[in-house]
Amino acid sequence: MKEKAVIVLSGGLDSTTCMGIARDKGFELYPITFFYNQRHQREVEHARQVAQHYGVADRHKIVNVSFLGDIGASALTDRNIAVPTTGVGEDIPKTYVPARNLIFLSLAVAYAEVIGAKTLYTGVNAVDYSGYPDCRPEFIRSLTETVNLATKAGVTSKDKIKIETPLISLTKGEIIQRGLELNVPYELTTSCYQGEEEACGVCDSCLLRLKGFTENNVVDPIPYKAITT
Amino acid sequence: MKEKAVIVLSGGLDSTTCMGIARDKGFELYPITFFYNQRHQREVEHARQVAQHYGVADRHKIVNVSFLGDIGASALTDRNIAVPTTGVGEDIPKTYVPARNLIFLSLAVAYAEVIGAKTLYTGVNAVDYSGYPDCRPEFIRSLTETVNLATKAGVTSKDKIKIETPLISLTKGEIIQRGLELNVPYELTTSCYQGEEEACGVCDSCLLRLKGFTENNVVDPIPYKAITT
Numbered sequence: 001m002k003e004k005a006v007i008v009l010s011g012g013l014d015s016t017t018c019m020g021i022a023r024d025k026g027f028e029l030y031p032i033t034f035f036y037n038q039r040h041q042r043e044v045e046h047a048r049q050v051a052q053h054y055g056v057a058d059r060h061k062i063v064n065v066s067f068l069g070d071i072g073a074s075a076l077t078d079r080n081i082a083v084p085t086t087g088v089g090e091d092i093p094k095t096y097v098p099a100r101n102l103i104f105l106s107l108a109v110a111y112a113e114v115i116g117a118k119t120l121y122t123g124v125n126a127v128d129y130s131g132y133p134d135c136r137p138e139f140i141r142s143l144t145e146t147v148n149l150a151t152k153a154g155v156t157s158k159d160k161i162k163i164e165t166p167l168i169s170l171t172k173g174e175i176i177q178r179g180l181e182l183n184v185p186y187e188l189t190t191s192c193y194q195g196e197e198e199a200c201g202v203c204d205s206c207l208l209r210l211k212g213f214t215e216n217n218v219v220d221p222i223p224y225k226a227i228t229t
Numbered sequence: 230m231k232e233k234a235v236i237v238l239s240g241g242l243d244s245t246t247c248m249g250i251a252r253d254k255g256f257e258l259y260p261i262t263f264f265y266n267q268r269h270q271r272e273v274e275h276a277r278q279v280a281q282h283y284g285v286a287d288r289h290k291i292v293n294v295s296f297l298g299d300i301g302a303s304a305l306t307d308r309n310i311a312v313p314t315t316g317v318g319e320d321i322p323k324t325y326v327p328a329r330n331l332i333f334l335s336l337a338v339a340y341a342e343v344i345g346a347k348t349l350y351t352g353v354n355a356v357d358y359s360g361y362p363d364c365r366p367e368f369i370r371s372l373t374e375t376v377n378l379a380t381k382a383g384v385t386s387k388d389k390i391k392i393e394t395p396l397i398s399l400t401k402g403e404i405i406q407r408g409l410e411l412n413v414p415y416e417l418t419t420s421c422y423q424g425e426e427e428a429c430g431v432c433d434s435c436l437l438r439l440k441g442f443t444e445n446n447v448v449d450p451i452p453y454k455a456i457t458t
Contacts, residue, residue: 063300067292071339098339102379106332110300113327139378146375149368150331 002028004117005164006108009033009060011046013209014123014167016189017175019054020182021166022121029054032061032111034104036068042195049188061111071098101134102143109147109161118153121164127171140165172212180216187221198225231257233346234393235337238262238289240275242438243352243396245418246404248283249411250395251350258283259344261290261337265297271424278417290340300327330363331372338376338390347382350393356400369394401441409445416450427454 005027009015033047051060124135144163148154154161167175191209192199199206201224213220234256238244262276280289353364373392377383383390396404420438421428430453442449
């Protein structure tokens with residue numbers, strides 16, 4: 001029987017690449033998608049299409065965590081804060097949601113425990129978005145220790161829970177290169193912070209994505225707005 | 230200005246005692262209560278009354294996490310599993326919710342970060358419910374390290390986030406003793422797993438609570454069903 005893996009799937013480029021990588025490693029895929037009142041709400045629909053592409057629509061858990069909007073304050077949850085378009089800087093970005101990866105990975109661990117999976121995949125990346133504290137390897141290492149102390153699975157079994165972060169030290173170009181090798185369906189993904197039908201092409205997320213495709217000499221298959229400059 | 234503390238408040242005896250302890254330490258209290266489709270749903274109303282008692286109803290965050298019912302499987306969230314009444318045993322109890330304290334404390338950390346609190350209080354206890362892996366000191370120590378790596382507050386400030394567990398090594402009798410000294414309003418709390426108007430007096434939670442009051446030679450101020458034996 002195949003081993004199960006829970007994949008944190010946002011419908012974006014990175015997490016969809018993780019689907020391809022986990023499938024390539026031979027895992028049975030159990031994607032989990034978190035849905036909240038955010039600008040890129042459309043991602044959920046993309047995540048559904050990605051799950052369908054991989055033939056695991058029936059194992060796709062979509063979790064409404066809209067209460068994060070009550071607790072948090074960030075450009076992704078609060079419509080009164082403008083999405084930054086000034087390029088990636090050194091500081092913690094305005095799009096930071098308090099403890100987001102801690103919360104999402106904790107929920108993914110609960111799902112893993114229920115279905116009997118010992119492996120989680122997350123597309124966190126410490127290169128392009130180095131400003132997010134919860135995308136760094138030291139955070140993932142510490143969380144792995146914590147979840148193995150927190151759960152029945154971690155405490156009672158000799159097989160510890162593992163959090164796989166295959167993209168953590170790759171550039172966007174390298175991520176896309178790996179995904180293209182694995183036939184990851186990038187046409188189904190979305191990255192734009194604005195979350196409209198066509199990508200804006202000017203937000204931080206679009207700029208990084210476009211640069212990554214350019215480095216691979218491949219045209220990004222998703223539609224972009226005509227940009228008048 | 231007083232320092233702020235987030236208190237994980239269930240409306241039960243332990244978390245309400247934490248309210249008294251944190252107030253006694255001079256903190257401004259910010260209770261957070263998690264609400265899900267569970268048998269002891271009434272706890273939320275008790276938590277409200279406790280928050281009101283301490284004059285912090287306007288700072289009380291009540292968070293609907295009913296999606297846990299989708300992810301988890303446990304006697305507390307699944308009505309098809311009977312509540313155990315066989316006494317506290319050695320194994321991980323049937324009332325275990327996968328990664329519950331990890332999830333709740335992660336959300337409490339997000340709230341702390343938004344309001345600018347560096348201290349969290351949780352009433353976890355490793356004595357009476359030793360079967361829950363996420364109530365042990367080693368879990369709390371590891372989580373503290375993780376949250377300080379996960380959050381803007383933990384990374385950018387020299388004041389690290391602290392998770393206070395004043396009850397972790399106390400018996401129920403000792404918890405109640407401390408609470409009585411601090412005039413904790415136990416008449417507003419609820420502990421019964423059955424979650425009805427009057428406590429059942431026979432579930433594990435009721436038995437422990439009654440024993441704790443007996444040890445203090447104090448009558449538990451909440452109403453119990455007449456028990457016919």
